Every structure is written in structure tokens, then in C-alpha cells.
Amino acid sequence: MSRSDSSTSSSEIPRSRRRRVAALLIAACGLHGTCAASPPQVLVVAQSLDDIVSLDPAEGYELSSMQAFTSLYQRLVQPDPDHPESISTGLAGGWQSEPGSLLFDLRPDAVFANGHAVRPEDVIWSLSRAVKLNLSPAFILNGLGWTADTVDQHLVKVDEHHVRVTWSAPVGPSFALSVLGSTVASIVDEREAASHATAGDLGNRWLHDHSAGSGPFRIRRYIPHEALVLDANPLSPGDAPRLKTIVIRSVPGAATRELLVRVGDADIARDLAPDQYAGLRGQPGLQLWEFPSAAVHYLLFNTTNTAAPELANPALWQAARWLIDYQGIAHQLLKDQYLVHQAFLASGFPGALDDTPYRLDIPRARSILHAAGLDHGVTITLDVFNQAPFTEIAQSLQATFAAAGIRLQIQPALTGEVYTRVRSHRVQAVWLYWIPDYFDAHSSASAFALNLDDGTTSIAQRAGWQIPELSALTLAAVREPDTGRRRELYRQIQTEVQRSSPYVIALQERSQLVMRANIRGYRQGLNADMVYYDQVTK
Amino acid sequence: MNPDGRAATQRALATLLRSAATLAGTLAALLCVTFALSSLSPVDPALKLVGEHASAATYEQARHNMGLDLPWPQRLGRYAVGVIYGDLGVSQSTGAPVARDLRRVFPATLELATLAMVVSILLGLALAMVSAAHPGGATDALLRVLSLAGNSLPIFWLGLLALYLFYARLQWVGGPGRLDDAYEYTIDMPTGLVLLDAWRSGVQGAFASAVGHLVLPTLLLVAYAVGNIAQLTRVALLTEASKEYVLLARATGAGRWTVLLRHMLPATASVVLTVLALTYTNLLQGAVLVETVFARPGIGRYLTTALFAADTPAILGSTLVIGACFVLINGVTDLLVRLLDPRT
Numbered sequence: 005m006s007r008s009d010s011s012t013s014s015s016e017i018p019r020s021r022r023r024r025v026a027a028l029l030i031a032a033c034g035l036h037g038t039c040a041a042s043p044p045q046v047l048v049v050a051q052s053l054d055d056i057v058s059l060d061p062a063e064g065y066e067l068s069s070m071q072a073f074t075s076l077y078q079r080l081v082q083p084d085p086d087h088p089e090s091i092s093t094g095l096a097g098g099w100q101s102e103p104g105s106l107l108f109d110l111r112p113d114a115v116f117a118n119g120h121a122v123r124p125e126d127v128i129w130s131l132s133r134a135v136k137l138n139l140s141p142a143f144i145l146n147g148l149g150w151t152a153d154t155v156d157q158h159l160v161k162v163d164e165h166h167v168r169v170t171w172s173a174p175v176g177p178s179f180a181l182s183v184l185g186s187t188v189a190s191i192v193d194e195r196e197a198a199s200h201a202t203a204g205d206l207g208n209r210w211l212h213d214h215s216a217g218s219g220p221f222r223i224r225r226y227i228p229h230e231a232l233v234l235d236a237n238p239l240s241p242g243d244a245p246r247l248k249t250i251v252i253r254s255v256p257g258a259a260t261r262e263l264l265v266r267v268g269d270a271d272i273a274r275d276l277a278p279d280q281y282a283g284l285r286g287q288p289g290l291q292l293w294e295f296p297s298a299a300v301h302y303l304l305f306n307t308t309n310t311a312a313p314e315l316a317n318p319a320l321w322q323a324a325r326w327l328i329d330y331q332g333i334a335h336q337l338l339k340d341q342y343l344v345h346q347a348f349l350a351s352g353f354p355g356a357l358d359d360t361p362y363r364l365d366i367p368r369a370r371s372i373l374h375a376a377g378l379d380h381g382v383t384i385t386l387d388v389f390n391q392a393p394f395t396e397i398a399q400s401l402q403a404t405f406a407a408a409g410i411r412l413q414i415q416p417a418l419t420g421e422v423y424t425r426v427r428s429h430r431v432q433a434v435w436l437y438w439i440p441d442y443f444d445a446h447s448s449a450s451a452f453a454l455n456l457d458d459g460t461t462s463i464a465q466r467a468g469w470q471i472p473e474l475s476a477l478t479l480a481a482v483r484e485p486d487t488g489r490r491r492e493l494y495r496q497i498q499t500e501v502q503r504s505s506p507y508v509i510a511l512q513e514r515s516q517l518v519m520r521a522n523i524r525g526y527r528q529g530l531n532a533d534m535v536y537y538d539q540v541t542k
Numbered sequence: 543m544n545p546d547g548r549a550a551t552q553r554a555l556a557t558l559l560r561s562a563a564t565l566a567g568t569l570a571a572l573l574c575v576t577f578a579l580s581s582l583s584p585v586d587p588a589l590k591l592v593g594e595h596a597s598a599a600t601y602e603q604a605r606h607n608m609g610l611d612l613p614w615p616q617r618l619g620r621y622a623v624g625v626i627y628g629d630l631g632v633s634q635s636t637g638a639p640v641a642r643d644l645r646r647v648f649p650a651t652l653e654l655a656t657l658a659m660v661v662s663i664l665l666g667l668a669l670a671m672v673s674a675a676h677p678g679g680a681t682d683a684l685l686r687v688l689s690l691a692g693n694s695l696p697i698f699w700l701g702l703l704a705l706y707l708f709y710a711r712l713q714w715v716g717g718p719g720r721l722d723d724a725y726e727y728t729i730d731m732p733t734g735l736v737l738l739d740a741w742r743s744g745v746q747g748a749f750a751s752a753v754g755h756l757v758l759p760t761l762l763l764v765a766y767a768v769g770n771i772a773q774l775t776r777v778a779l780l781t782e783a784s785k786e787y788v789l790l791a792r793a794t795g796a797g798r799w800t801v802l803l804r805h806m807l808p809a810t811a812s813v814v815l816t817v818l819a820l821t822y823t824n825l826l827q828g829a830v831l832v833e834t835v836f837a838r839p840g841i842g843r844y845l846t847t848a849l850f851a852a853d854t855p856a857i858l859g860s861t862l863v864i865g866a867c868f869v870l871i872n873g874v875t876d877l878l879v880r881l882l883d884p885r886t
Binding site for chain 2: 042043046048054057058065066138139140141142143146209212213224225227228229230231233251253254255256257259260263264266267269417418419420421423424425426427441451460461
């Protein structure tokens, strides 16, 4: 992460005089003046919460809910906030790796926020229910070979402080640890959640807007599309949270979020547009932070679309790699909110390939197209989300592709519509982004470099890319127990995808946020769930 | 009961039954059209719910749970039966029953729109009368500017500008949200009407905070509504000005304002009421941009979010509530017009 600008709160806009005038005016109307500062001991975060479907870790799989889970729940193991590339202890104080299984030692002093002790039964129930409910993130646990029928036999209570976890899928222990460190593997208090179960829902409906975890915070109140209010858990593991309350306000307009943080009614504002962020640079009382994000953006050609046979021609894919103005998009168009990255593992991920061999080179692209007989004028429809920055990126692509004789017809649509068309193989080309589901290279590799033609969905399957050898290599990598060797395999896979796939990976996101100058201790990592409020002070 | 009284009762009963049938018919038609449009949506609701990465089994389970594997007539029938029993389904984007969501968001819109309406009526009628009393005068010019500005300035832009000036720079009013952070999410909101709930909470400063946060969004909606009300009322008044009864009233020595208030304004009641009804319904369903800019809950924002999420139960529920409001307000307006104008 980097802090690009800061200044102290002493240089804030003077407000006392204005407040006195306002107080007089408003008092004349029988009112009192507004208080333009968030309350002490309360951190106010302005962002959109419209994406939250559920705050049950077995169901919630959206950016905002995943950010919240880290504050609400612990997992057996979880990424170390300061060194996210390594798995650290969570509710388990340690573990022993055995072939095909892991034996976890539960912390004897671990308790949920309501005071209940964490038991092996809670671990087994939580993991089992996530598989049986079979909601959005269940596929992550399915990666261990667990199904609703078999999961119970893979989770065994050894004694009051030990749980043995086994798996039937051909994967190694490091992959299993990554899966158990994902948010869907959060440990829920069985006694609390089960007591609110209705119609066999394993507490799912109640956990939509309540929490039953052992994380540093607990839900005080969740109002959909309005706010998520978290109270500090006094029984929190390690140091208790420094602040008593976190208020995450849903503020849909980016301009409104900017105003809130400028005035001081919000301490942190997320998801500002590149122009807004650039405009706040050097503003007194604010500090601007940038954190790398695991999201990578890419152009995909659907080779199965027979309406445009050129899409299946590898020469088109090769030419496209030289037809993107990587630097211009990342730095000029999107004001450094993105960086050029050309491999599916985001920079910062263990095993990530940071080579960027491609640049905008129109003559080279033209010669590739000419050699392949594609220089007679190719027209391709490009589907894109109808919002910033996707439409801007699409316009840049349209201009550079046109210079090589490829006519891109931009088709903007709602996010849901684009994904519906991608799923049904109706797109020709589409600009998308990818966020890993858990902090393991296999999450991305199984998307970009695995097509088993067995009904399993992946990006390779969506593109119709037939890759039996690469798929075998991807499966070998996930089985590999040696960490160093495993990373090397993923570099090989990324190189191959970078060189020959029908997608062009171009950019990696930077997560930018604006904070009041008095905020300290905020931490954020590469993955969506790596948002840590527990050490924040103001 | 005498025959005249019985006939009047029967007429009233027939009118009531006709109104109820109109309401039911309109809502049923609205339900069918909205359902058909939702079915034609290019967004797959199941995919939107489970996400692009979910397994095929999870996707199929979601389709089944949402009833998407059923033929559409069966889905419509199932939904309609639910509506009759007051069950509007469960929102896919909030995970909560739609009826509960609507009980939460609709009062917020109702409060904002009603406040804006009250201010707009007072201001609009006053402007219209002054303008009609002095056609071509300064007030008349001001009214034209107001009307033009209200209809042509984008409310989103105007809202941001007002926030920047009066909240961020001058700090005269509360900003986005319904209360200051010190009160918001801490006081209970049983009615969903922030003024009432803040008052009843007894928390010192909460009511003033609620008022402070309502000032800007209310005035913004007023800016949108007042021009229309004033302009159309002015035209109606000026139309009456040349009629014989007005000349007669003036000839009898009645003053300008007496003629306006006692003779002309009552005569334009039907036009004014219709304008007010239309404006109120527009405010109820058209506050979405104000709700977005000011980060306030409301049915407009709820519906918009549901549309983006292809959340069919929420779309249908919101449409029904807005439709019911339209029918009710129009019905009440018709009734009032009949009462006030015997010719209709």
C-alpha cells in the first residue's frame, strides 16, 4: 500500500465562525446547527452497500459483505493482515498436516462475541452447513470434494480441542488451507444460529442481518441499502478493537461520498472516480491511500460464436495483444487507478507473473492480421458494462483496434445482462474483470486455465478455449505439495495463458480510498475480504 | 330512510364499488404488465443472485428457489395469490420480505414528498395569485424563471450544487442521510417518518437534526414542483379573469384580492386540484435522484436498485405500491373535484 498525500487536521477549513452564523440562523428557525464531524469513538465509512445480498458467510459473496466478514467472523486459519501471502492462525492455534488431512488445534480460550466457547461442534456445523445450504460461495468448499452428502464424513471431532478435516478431491494441503481461510469457511456459533433456524434453513434467514461470530466486531444493526453498524466485541481475539463502533453508510453517489469525507461527516470514503481522487490530492485534512487489489481486467474473445469465425483464429488474439494502449488507459485515462498487468494472478499474489511483454504496437498487429488474412476488415461486437471505467476503456479499444482495421461495435449493457450473455455464449468479445474467490493461485488458474468440458464453468469454458494439456497442468499444480514447485507451475501456466489464450489480460486495479487525516491503523490487503478495522484509531 | 336518501346511499355505494373495482383492475393490469416486462428482462435473476462464479448446481438451486423453472403463468398465479394474502415475496437483493422493505422505505418517500408538496402548494398558489394580480410584473417574470429552472435544471446536478454550497461550504444544513451520525442508527424508527420518530425518541437534538437534513431535499423537490403549480394555476386564474362574473364582482366594488380569493380561486379549484394531484404522484415516484444524491432511503431508490439487480419481487412490490398511490390520489382528486364543482 502507499500513502500518496497527507496533511494534518490542523489545516482544516476554519468552521467556527460559520458555525456561529449558522447556529444563529438555524436557532432563529428553532433548529440547531449541524455537527460536521463524525462522533468520537465511531468510524464512519461512506461506500455503497447496494451489493449486499446477505451477511451470512455461507451466502454473502459480494464485495461489501466479504469486507464485513473479516470483522465479524474468524476462520480456522486466515491470511496474516501484515503478510497476506502466508496463512496464519485464526481460531486454530496451529495445525498438523497429514496426507489428505489437516488436524487443527482449537485455541482453548476462543469464545464467540456472546461469550459461548468455540467448540469443535461449531467448526463442523459451520463448514457442513455452508456446503449443505449450497448458496453462492459453496463452490469454494466443493473444491475439496465435499458435497452435501459427504461433507459430514470429512469433518471429525477428535477431542474437545481438535478437529480433523479431510478431503476427497486431488488437492494438496496448501490449497486446503487456502480454502479454509476463505470467508465461506467462517466459524459460526452453532447454538446461537441454530436457535434462530426456521424451516430447516440452518439459521440462514436470521444470519442475513445478524452475526454469530468471534471476530473483533458484531452486528448491531443492518439496514439494507442504508447502513451496517458494527459494535466492538469486548471478547475479541488479541487486542480489543480501538474504536467502539463502525458505521458503514451506504451512500450511492460518489460525489456525495466525496462531500461527506471533505466535510468530516465520514472518516473514510471508498470508490471515488479517478477524477475525484486526483482532485482531492493535496486537500487539507485528508489523506489518500492506495492499496493493490486482486482484480484484473481482461478482454475475452468467445471462440464458439459462429457469427464471427475470426474469433476462433489465434492470429486475432495475438494481434489484440498489441492493440491495447495499456499505458494510456492505466495512467492517462484512468489516472493511475489501474496498473498495467498482463497475467491472471494479480501482482502480490504468491506465484504472480509480473512480466508485461505487450504494449501498443499497431504495425506489428497489422502484420499479424495480414499474415493470417484478417486484413480485409473485421467487425466484432464488444460487450461492456454500461458504467465507468468500462465504457471509457471500450472507447480506447475501439480507437486502437480501428487503426489496425478491426471495427469494434461497442454494446454497453447492465452488468447482469452482460454476464447473462457471457454465460449463454452469446457475446463475441467482452471486457470483464476477475476477482479471485480465495487467496490461492488455483482460484484464478482454475478460471483461466482449466476447461474440462464436464459442465464446470470457467473463463476458459466461456471462451470455448480447448486446452487439455494446460488443464492437466493446472490440476497438477493444485495437487503439488511443495510450495516452491507449486509457484513455479503457476508461473508456467500464466506464461502460456499470456502467450496463447483468447483473452488479453491488461490491467490490475488499485483500491483507492480517502481518509480524514486523523485516522490511523487502517489496514487493507489484496483480496476483497482483507479489510481490517480493528486497529483503527481517530 | 326516505326514497331520496336511499337513492343517494345507493349512488354513493355504487361509486365506492366502482372505485374499488377500478383500483383492483388497475393494479391487476399493472401487475401483469410489470411481470411481463420483468420476464422479458435480458438479465438472468438467478445468475445475478448467485454470481458468475457459482457452481451449476447452486445456479439451478437458485432458479428452483426463485420459481424460475416454472412456466410463467404459474409464476404469475403464485405471485398474485401471495399478493392477495399480503405476501409480496422476498427481495433477492436485500434478503428481506418485500412488504417489510416497503414498510421501511415508503414512509421516507411519503414524508419527503408530502413536505415538499405542502411547501410547494403554499408557495405556488401565492406566486400564482400575485402573478395573476399583476400580469407582466416582476413576480410574473420571477415565476417564469422559476418554472423554467425547475423544469430544465437537472435535479441531480442541482442537488449536488446545493449540497456543496449549503452543507459543505456554509454548513447551514445537514448533509446526506436522514440524521447526524450521532443519532442515525441509534434511535428507533417505528413509523419510518424521521420527523415523528426523532420527536418521539426524546433524544435531545435528534428532531433538529432530522429537520436540518430535510431542508435541502425538500427545497429541491419544491424547486421542481413549485414552478408547475404556480404556472398552471396562474394560467387558470387569468382565464377566469375575463369572465363576466369577475367583471360583475369588480363592478360591485370588490377589491382585486377579494375577487381573486373569493371568486376566481374557487372557480379554478378543479384545475388546481388536478395539477396538485399530478405533482404529488410525480413527487412520490420521482424522488429517486434526490434520494440518491442525499443518500436517503425511499421507494424510488429501492425500485431503481431492484431494477439493476433484476430483483423481480421488489420491482413488482414497488410498482404495485406506486400504482396504488396513483389510483388512490386520482380517486380522491376526482371526488374532491366533484364536491367542489357541481358541474362535473
